[in-house]
Amino acid sequence: MAVIEIKDVKKIYYPGSEIQVNALSGVNLTIEEGEFTAIVGPSGSGKTTLLNIVGGLDTSSSGSVNIDQTDITRLPENKLIDFRLHHIGFVFQAYNLIPVLTAKENVGFIMLLQKRPEQERNDRVTALLEEVGLSDKMDKRPNELSGGQQQRVAVARALASKPRFVLADEPTANLDSRSTGDLLDIMLRLNQEEGTTFIFSTHDQRVIDRARRVVTLEDGKIVSDVRQG
Amino acid sequence: MYLKLAWRNVWRNRRRSLITIASIFFAVLFANLMQSLQQGMWEKALSTTMSLSGYIQVQDTAFWDEPILDNGLVVNDSLVDQLQGLPNISNVTQRIQSGALVAHDSLSKFSLLYALVPSDEVHILELDKKLDSGSLISDEDEGILIGAGMARYFDIGVGDTLSLIGQGYHGASANGNFPIRGVIRYGTEQMSSSLVVMPLKLAQRHMSAPGVVTSLNVYPHNIDKLESTKQALGQVISDDHIRLMTWKEMMPELVQAFQADTGGNVIFLMVLYLIIGFGIFGTVLMMTAERMYEFGVLVSVGMKRFRLSIILFLETILLSFLGILAGSLASFPVMYYYNQNPIPMTGGAAESMKEYGFEAIIQGSISPDIFIADAGVVLLIVFLVNIYPAIVISKLNPVKAMRK
Numbered sequence: 206m207a208v209i210e211i212k213d214v215k216k217i218y219y220p221g222s223e224i225q226v227n228a229l230s231g232v233n234l235t236i237e238e239g240e241f242t243a244i245v246g247p248s249g250s251g252k253t254t255l256l257n258i259v260g261g262l263d264t265s266s267s268g269s270v271n272i273d274q275t276d277i278t279r280l281p282e283n284k285l286i287d288f289r290l291h292h293i294g295f296v297f298q299a300y301n302l303i304p305v306l307t308a309k310e311n312v313g314f315i316m317l318l319q320k321r322p323e324q325e326r327n328d329r330v331t332a333l334l335e336e337v338g339l340s341d342k343m344d345k346r347p348n349e350l351s352g353g354q355q356q357r358v359a360v361a362r363a364l365a366s367k368p369r370f371v372l373a374d375e376p377t378a379n380l381d382s383r384s385t386g387d388l389l390d391i392m393l394r395l396n397q398e399e400g401t402t403f404i405f406s407t408h409d410q411r412v413i414d415r416a417r418r419v420v421t422l423e424d425g426k427i428v429s430d431v432r433q434g
Numbered sequence: 435m436y437l438k439l440a441w442r443n444v445w446r447n448r449r450r451s452l453i454t455i456a457s458i459f460f461a462v463l464f465a466n467l468m469q470s471l472q473q474g475m476w477e478k479a480l481s482t483t484m485s486l487s488g489y490i491q492v493q494d495t496a497f498w499d500e501p502i503l504d505n506g507l508v509v510n511d512s513l514v515d516q517l518q519g520l521p522n523i524s525n526v527t528q529r530i531q532s533g534a535l536v537a538h539d540s541l542s543k544f545s546l547l548y549a550l551v552p553s554d555e556v557h558i559l560e561l562d563k564k565l566d567s568g569s570l571i572s573d574e575d576e577g578i579l580i581g582a583g584m585a586r587y588f589d590i591g592v593g594d595t596l597s598l599i600g601q602g603y604h605g606a607s608a609n610g611n612f613p614i615r616g617v618i619r620y621g622t623e624q625m626s627s628s629l630v631v632m633p634l635k636l637a638q639r640h641m642s643a644p645g646v647v648t649s650l651n652v653y654p655h656n657i658d659k660l661e662s663t664k665q666a667l668g669q670v671i672s673d674d675h676i677r678l679m680t681w682k683e684m685m686p687e688l689v690q691a692f693q694a695d696t697g698g699n700v701i702f703l704m705v706l707y708l709i710i711g712f713g714i715f716g717t718v719l720m721m722t723a724e725r726m727y728e729f730g731v732l733v734s735v736g737m738k739r740f741r742l743s744i745i746l747f748l749e750t751i752l753l754s755f756l757g758i759l760a761g762s763l764a765s766f767p768v769m770y771y772y773n774q775n776p777i778p779m780t781g782g783a784a785e786s787m788k789e790y791g792f793e794a795i796i797q798g799s800i801s802p803d804i805f806i807a808d809a810g811v812v813l814l815i816v817f818l819v820n821i822y823p824a825i826v827i828s829k830l831n832p833v834k835a836m837r838k
């Protein structure tokens with residue numbers, strides 16, 4: 206079943222001017238439930254732009270992005286915020302967490318925004334932090350955690366809202382190879398055991414190697430789409 | 435949870451928060467102290483003036499334009515008792531206020547005659563504290579008190595006799611000799627040199643005016659409820675020939691002087707509040723600017739902008755609240771101290787105070803209004819200052835906010 210259907214999405218900066226940039230020039234892509242997709246390509250090829258549009262953080266110049274039959278390019282801003290809260294999990298490159306909240310509170314915060322009851326929040330937060338291997342760090346604040354641990358908390362937070370899929374723009378860019386491997390292990394396990402759909406961008410060949418599907422962008426166009434593993 | 439988040443954010447930059455709290459603390463402290471002294475000075479000045487006039491006077495309608503005994507009121511004790519029994523009434527006193535010529539040997543001068551019931555008024559006028567020599571007079575006394583200035587003018591004192599020559603009620607003459615029981619220091623130099631205080635009963639006999647007063651002076655418990663008290667009195671009295679006047683109606687120039695004096699302070703306070711305002715604004719500006727990335731993350735993952743603004747608002751409220759609390763707690767003991775130990779004034783200021791008939795002291799006020807007003811203004815500032823981050827957050831573009 207398709208979770209995301211991207212149809213002819215274009216993103217043009219400064220249209221009509223001399224410095225017009227075609228960040229995306231007609232992208233078509235369908236993401237199925239349970240896929241583990243890496244978006245790759247050289248710097249400036251449009252990876253971040255694509256992920257931002259799919260996540261409803263940025264607007265496209267044309268085209269549509271259907272998530273479970275909802276065209277999010279047509280949602281007004283306030284509905285879009287709610288849509289993100291309930292349907293999409295986000296992991297950013299760095300500084301994902303609220304510095305004054307503990308790991309546990311950071312993960313629980315998203316469920317608080319969803320107005321989930323306290324009991325459910327506590328149970329799920331504990332389970333998720335266990336899943337990402339941080340049971341012993343639940344009460345630590347971000348500055349007491351390593352970069353890799355912070356990204357693991359971010360993954361736990363992204364999953365806390367029970368989203369349809371998780372978007373991650375270069376989640377391992379700031380990590381050493383060991384932390385990168387650990388994070389990828391966790392993401393893969395969540396993908397295989399829980400069926401969580403992941404879409405992430407990366408430059409790292411070792412990460413690309415472990416992806417199940419690799420979509421390559423060049424100059425804002427998809428130039429290859431390969432399923433592997 | 436929001437409160438917890440706000441609280442922790444406040445302490446994220448401990449030093450900056452402490453500086454902000456300190457600035458609010460000092461501003462509240464200064465504002466409170468200044469207002470305490472100023473308001474205290476006026477409270478004192480008013481109570482001195484009002485002790486003589488009452489806060490509300492009951493007069494015959496003709497008396498205001500032509501203040502003579504013939505335009506007085508005939509009252510009986512039951513009316514006075516009835517008025518006394520109304521809510522918010524502390525005292526209703528009977529007075530005859532009139533002019534008379536006083537003479538001793540070959541000297542004479544004009545005097546202001548205050549006839550009153552000594553047992554009612556000693557504590558209101560604080561005559562016991564103002565007695566220079568001799569003794570006070572009783573209700574049934576046949577003698578008088580005079581001002582220290584008058585004693586000096588005639589070169590007389592306790593035990594001497596003074597002649598009063600004046601108009602009695604409805605054409606009767608009112609001449610008599612009265613022994614001086616005591617000399618009091620009261621009011622301005624001019625007042626002191628023309629003051630004669632006489633028991634009411636003696637004056638009514640002297641002027642052939644039994645039961646006549648020129649005014650009933652009313653002293654309420656709560657002087658902020660003048661108008662409602664006046665209305666209550668009016669309902670009991672309802673007589674076309676009787677008029678009720680509050681001190682504000684009787685002494686509009688005093689009201690103006692009060693407004694002029696506080697007006698100057700308003701400017702000072704505005705400057706003070708402006709300084710706090712910019713202090714808080716600076717902090718809010720930094721709190722907002724340095725957290726754009728974080729706001730970007732929060733909006734991205736689905737936090738409503740409105741809620742984010744609420745958290746920032748809570749943060750400033752907490753900061754200000756701590757400052758206000760500390761400032762109020764610190765100013766109260768100082769205000770209380772100057773309330774209990776008034777500061778004596780010196781030099782020109784003291785002279786001009788005396789000229790107005792006020793005591794030359796500054797006594798701190800501990801009125802809760804002062805605290806409430808300051809807290810209110812600071813909260814208002816917080817509201818205004820928070821408009822900025824609210825706008826920033828409402829316009830925030832998460833993608834831009836998170837681009838480094």
Ligand SMILES: Nc1ncnc2c1ncn2[C@@H]1O[C@H](COP(=O)(O)OP(=O)(O)OP(=O)(O)O)[C@@H](O)[C@H]1O
Pocket residue numbers: 218226227228246247248249250251252253254255
């Ligand atoms: N706000 C913007 N204004 C103008 N041009 C932009 C803007 N954001 C991105 N671009 C341009 O759009 C193109 C795609 O950028 P994008 O950030 O999506 O690339 P990327 O594949 O994520 O690159 P990287 O691997 O370096 O992260 C680039 O040419 C970039 O310069």
Ligand SMILES: [Mg+2]
Pocket residue numbers: 252253254374
């Ligand atoms: Mg990028």
